[in-house]
Amino acid sequence: MNDAAIEYWFDFASPYSYLSTAHIDVLARSRGLRVLWRPLLLGPVFRAAGWQGSPFLQQPAKLAWMWTDLERQCARHALPWRRPSQFPRSSLLPARIALAHSDAPWIARFCTAVFELNFVQDADIDDPAAMHALLTGLGLQAETVIARAQSPEVKQALREQTERGRRRGLFGAPSFFVGDALYWGNDQLEDALDAAADSA
Amino acid sequence: MNDAAIEYWFDFASPYSYLSTAHIDVLARSRGLRVLWRPLLLGPVFRAAGWQGSPFLQQPAKLAWMWTDLERQCARHALPWRRPSQFPRSSLLPARIALAHSDAPWIARFCTAVFELNFVQDADIDDPAAMHALLTGLGLQAETVIARAQSPEVKQALREQTERGRRRGLFGAPSFFVGDALYWGNDQLEDALDAAADSA
Numbered sequence: 001m002n003d004a005a006i007e008y009w010f011d012f013a014s015p016y017s018y019l020s021t022a023h024i025d026v027l028a029r030s031r032g033l034r035v036l037w038r039p040l041l042l043g044p045v046f047r048a049a050g051w052q053g054s055p056f057l058q059q060p061a062k063l064a065w066m067w068t069d070l071e072r073q074c075a076r077h078a079l080p081w082r083r084p085s086q087f088p089r090s091s092l093l094p095a096r097i098a099l100a101h102s103d104a105p106w107i108a109r110f111c112t113a114v115f116e117l118n119f120v121q122d123a124d125i126d127d128p129a130a131m132h133a134l135l136t137g138l139g140l141q142a143e144t145v146i147a148r149a150q151s152p153e154v155k156q157a158l159r160e161q162t163e164r165g166r167r168r169g170l171f172g173a174p175s176f177f178v179g180d181a182l183y184w185g186n187d188q189l190e191d192a193l194d195a196a197a198d199s200a
Numbered sequence: 201m202n203d204a205a206i207e208y209w210f211d212f213a214s215p216y217s218y219l220s221t222a223h224i225d226v227l228a229r230s231r232g233l234r235v236l237w238r239p240l241l242l243g244p245v246f247r248a249a250g251w252q253g254s255p256f257l258q259q260p261a262k263l264a265w266m267w268t269d270l271e272r273q274c275a276r277h278a279l280p281w282r283r284p285s286q287f288p289r290s291s292l293l294p295a296r297i298a299l300a301h302s303d304a305p306w307i308a309r310f311c312t313a314v315f316e317l318n319f320v321q322d323a324d325i326d327d328p329a330a331m332h333a334l335l336t337g338l339g340l341q342a343e344t345v346i347a348r349a350q351s352p353e354v355k356q357a358l359r360e361q362t363e364r365g366r367r368r369g370l371f372g373a374p375s376f377f378v379g380d381a382l383y384w385g386n387d388q389l390e391d392a393l394d395a396a397a398d399s400a
């Protein structure tokens with residue numbers, strides 16, 4: 001039995017986290033690695049750094065490039081893609097759901113479905129009705145899952161997880177921790193997985 | 201004969217351009233591609249975007265990560281690396297030299313040597329004496345090369361090249377243009393080369 005794992009830190013509002021989510025589960029399993037799903041909210045991380053929001057929003061040229069790059073990368077990986085009409089979207093409710101159920105056997109499917117809702121369906125992911133439909137589609141007791149996600153303990157746990165990531169040096173998403181080593185960006189996903197496999 | 205080419209835009213102050221410079225010549229030649237060396241100054245690009253300097257300087261956590269990441273990437277590629285005691289360094293004189301001689305047969309060796317001066321020797325790359333020694337070491341007429349680099353035409357040409365890059369959407373370095381398609385970051389070097397080879 002192999003207990004090697006990679007910590008995957010992501011925000012459902014982050015387009016490059018959509019790319020990582022589409023691949024991490026298969027790539028990790030092919031290396032005998034477990035994925036530890038670590039949803040967080042980037043808003044508080046950016047604000048703690050003195051930013052008003054995503055670094056991409058500060059530089060129009062960089063933001064314009066990001067949309068082109070995402071289209072290009074999705075085409076190369078044969079991933080569906082639609083540029084969201086709102087960016088970034090609030091990701092509070094799905095982040096709470098993912099946090100409260102990060103060990104559930106359906107966590108990878110749930111995360112994949114939420115990212116597709118945002119970046120393929122161009123839909124509001126913070127809407128309880130949308131989450132209800134999505135969870136039901138996964139064969140889950142939607143009301144129970146949502147109620148648990150909205151408990152004070154889960155709300156507090158998401159604040160603490162976000163702050164814990166920030167204190168460990170995280171400044172954006174997707175991010176990957178292999179022990180204390182931080183890998184940043186979807187471009188470093190395979191490097192991080194290789195490092196995790198090597199250190200196992 | 202193959203006239204396919206990739207435009208390589210870089211700043212001698214940019215650490216990730218050190219990585220790209222170390223690899224681009226060999227990787228391009230293996231694909232039958234010519235490298236068009238396009239030095240620029242990122243300072244005016246950042247200022248035009250309303251920034252005070254490198255985006256990395258705006259976020260201490262990101263800057264700290266960058267140094268760790270560079271050390272890790274250089275180790276993986278068996279590239280020498282020393283964290284510079286000054287960042288970013290002024291890169292004005294070597295940029296002018298590279299611009300004035302971008303078609304010279306020694307351009308790749310010159311650029312490689314300047315990046316090593318900055319990121320291996322930890323030395324001032326804007327110092328005429330340092331450039332003189334470096335050019336002499338490459339077997340060149342250092343005084344002639346430096347005099348030409350400091351002519352009003354070359355100074356103006358560097359300003360124009362920087363502005364041209366910015367107007368085409370460039371916002372950081374290293375950047376690669378394949379036609380009008382912009383690839384950003386050393387992580388995208390091979391993608392850009394593959395695209396250039398495909399479109400040839």
